[in-house]
Amino acid sequence: DAGVTQSPTHLIKTRGQQVTLRCSPKSGHDTVSWYQQALGQGPQFIFQYYEEEERQRGNFPDRFSGHQFPNYSSELNVNALLLGDSALYLCASSSGAARNTEAFFGQGTRLTVV
Amino acid sequence: GDSVTQMEGPVTLSEEAFLTINCTYTATGYPSLFWYVQYPGEGLQLLLKATKADDKGSNKGFEATYRKETTSFHLEKGSVQVSDSAVYFCALTLPGRRALTFGSGTRLQVQP
Numbered sequence: 001d002a003g004v005t006q007s008p009t010h011l012i013k014t015r016g017q018q019v020t021l022r023c024s025p026k027s028g029h030d031t032v033s034w035y036q037q038a039l040g041q042g043p044q045f046i047f048q049y050y051e052e053e054e055r056q057r058g059n060f061p062d063r064f065s066g067h068q069f070p071n072y073s074s075e076l077n078v079n080a081l082l083l084g085d086s087a088l089y090l091c092a093s094s095s096g097a098a099r100n101t102e103a104f105f106g107q108g109t110r111l112t113v114v
Numbered sequence: 115g116d117s118v119t120q121m122e123g124p125v126t127l128s129e130e131a132f133l134t135i136n137c138t139y140t141a142t143g144y145p146s147l148f149w150y151v152q153y154p155g156e157g158l159q160l161l162l163k164a165t166k167a168d169d170k171g172s173n174k175g176f177e178a179t180y181r182k183e184t185t186s187f188h189l190e191k192g193s194v195q196v197s198d199s200a201v202y203f204c205a206l207t208l209p210g211r212r213a214l215t216f217g218s219g220t221r222l223q224v225q226p
Contacts, residue, residue: 004157033212041218042203042219043214045213048213056213102160103214105159108157
């Protein structure tokens with residue numbers, strides 16, 4: 001079992017550009033959540049996808065959008081990048097949409113905006 | 115809103131010392147509580163959890179008890195090892211909610 005896999009592992013983008021991050025959930029999981037972890041901080045919830053729909057969203061602007069595919073994999077898109085978007089982006093997968101009881105995390109994508 | 119407060123780090127201990135990392139929470143309702151650990155260069159791993167008051171979660175020698183009266187979930191270990199050096203996050207989620215709310219993390223450094 002490969003667990004939760006994210007790609008790429010590192011990424012450098014220029015302010016104003018757009019970026020797409022990818023996540024494949026753990027085998028048997030159908031729910032994907034995305035978190036932003038700024039340096040020295042705890043992860044902040046961005047949104048969660050289940051059955052290809054966004055089910056809940058944290059306090060993030062519309063520049064952050066996502067998608068879930070029929071195979072349960074997911075993408076996080078960020079438009080009009082700001083320097084403050086530099087962070088570790090974590091994907092977490094779990095089973096079922098009712099509650100986030102045990103989420104398994106990927107190793108993350110380190111995004112640097114210059 | 116819901117929040118988690120952890121003691122600030124870094125916490126520096128000698129090998130075989132006793133560890134306590136404090137965690138308190140504020141939540142509307144009855145949350146489930148978690149401790150996650152993040153080793154250098156890795157994602158978060160679930161260490162232990164408790165879903166109702168007075169439950170004790172335990173794993174790999176770590177323990178934490180869900181204390182509703184003090185809204186706390188302190189992490190303890192009787193004898194730490196160098197390999198326990200990592201960042202520890204306390205987190206909560208509410209029934210029917212989809213998001214984990216994390217504390218800011220506590221870095222533990224164990225010296226040989």
